[in-house]
Amino acid sequence: MLPFAISSFRSSSLIALVFLLTACGSVLETDKVNYKSESDAKNAAPLEVPPDLTKMSRSKRYELPGGSISAKTLSTEAATADPDTTSPLRIADLQIKKSGSQIWLEVGRTPEALWPQVKTFWTEAGFTLAREEQKLGLMETDWAENRAKLPQDFIRRSIGKLVDSLYSTGERDKFRISLERTSDNKTEIYISHRGLIEVYADTMARKTVWQPRPSDPELEKEFLRRLMIQLDPTLANNEKMAEAATPSKASASTLVNIEGKPAVSFNQGFDITWRRVGLTLDRNGFTVEDRDRKLGMYFVRYVEVNADGEPGFFSRIFSKSAPVKEPQQFRIKIESNQEQQSTILILNSSGAPDGSETAKKIAQLLVNELQ
Secondary structure, eight states, X not given: OOTTOOXXXXXXXXXXXXXXXXXXXXXXXXXXXXEEOGGGSTTOOOOOOOTTSOOOOOOOXXXXXXXXXXXXXXXXXXXXXXXXXXXXXXXXXXXXXXXXXXXXXXXXXXXXXXXXXXXXXXHHTTOOEEEEETTTTEEEEOOBEEGGGSOOOHHHHHHTTTSGGGOOOSEEEEEEEEEEEOTTSOEEEEEEEEEEEEEESSTTOOOXXXXXXXXXXXXXXXXXXXXXXXXXXXXXXXGGGSOOOOOOOOOOEXXXXXXXXXXXXXXXXXXXXXXXXXXXXXXXXXXXXXXXXXXXXXXXXXXXXXXXXXXXXXXXXXXXXXXXXXXXXXXXXXXXXXXXXXXXXXXXXXXXXXXXXXXHHHHHHHHHHTO
């Protein structure tokens, strides 16, 4: 089912339903945010998703607390400061921090104390957690649909609540939550978004499949704001959480070669580089299997979804002879010196520098995302 699609009805039944409902009075305006899992349609066939993306699981309807999603919901008082440094907004033991385009929440509590609170935040919102790894400090929701994106036309307002499963936005979202312990036993919380979009799998429009769509930083900010309010409800009407529109300056990242192998030079120290690389991996389809901050190492799986010069996921749909690539294992290692300069290395599964074409593309992706 493609965006805003609706199945056919016998016209007599449809007209009868419309008149019956409109005779009962006006329909209340729907929420601006209203998530629902695709698999609520119990008879629906399993959806095809790109390689290495978790299939959608069954869950209940998603009703998000805390008001509507807005592009102007979260920032810092120090928005005019140098964005290559940490810009804090402290409220009680909660502190919003910003570096470049990245925003995260620092809480003066341990990851062990926060884990059940963060889990409650997502479950009370209706989300089902598809992944829970407290040792790694990682949670991940299942795929869900924002039903508020459906057009609120006359038919939808009149019968949508009765035949809701007939409509689809053609988009799905999931969120990954990371809790990282700091050196002073506080916790940094990061939220990253991944999206899918539904497309036709053949020229006859007989079948649809799912492929990745760009992440939405504004959704990440909004859920971070809601989590902050969950951890301290007194912040719900705090004026300090208003958005400041000052844009961030770009950090400097450069593609380099070390003994013929691709690497990235980044003009930031270890802490900022570790955070920025982690968010980039989450946003761009990498599966983080493990991470070791002391070693500066991310252990990841990666599959090329739409590689330049090679058949991507969408083009493979039309070519039965093109094989689906299996995920490859890599290690992303960060080395920093005392002069606020870091080098990001792309290693193979054995820990040796990788000079493959895929490694070069990963390095270029990091350069692009770290600007």
